[in-house]
Amino acid sequence: MASRHSIAAALAGAVLVTALAGCVPSTPTPVPTQTVAEPSAAPSATAPAEPVLVEGGTAEENKAYFDKVNGIYFERNGIAASQSLFDNLVASGFRAQDIEVTEDRTSLDLQADSVVISVRIKGECLVGGFAQAGYKGIIAPLLGTGSCLIGTTLPIN
Secondary structure (H helix, E strand, C coil): CCCHHHHHHHHHHHHHHHHHHCCCCCCCCCCCCCCCCCCCCCCCCCCCCCCCCCCCCCHHHHHHHHHHHHHHHHHHHCCCCHHHHHHHHHHCCCCHHHEEEECCECCCCCECCEEEEEEEECCEEEEEEEECCEEEEEEEECCCCCCCCCCCECCCC
């Protein structure tokens, strides 16, 4: 005669098998067949457009380009000489008379911890900051003085 423990174990096993049987499909699952996709005439997703300078455009329309130009410059040079930053923006199509940049040297003739450059565009300012931590660009309102930056800026050649 079977002991109570073996009967209980057999009963528990039967319950477990019955419970698991509900988890297994009774009909075989079809195996997907490999299909060959027809070549598409056009890609399904388009890559975002590369930012470009919008001549006569607003600060908002030119911010992505400003950030791209300055971001690439920072990746290659880090915090660089103010004149070099200015030259890079002019070479990228921004108007020299609209650019301001802070000094890259302190009053003690040490390398500045950061350099800020700006471009006036239609009553607003594209402002880019270069520091050890990286580059960051924003759009800021034009100051009452008609400039973008406060304080002494570098006289540009």
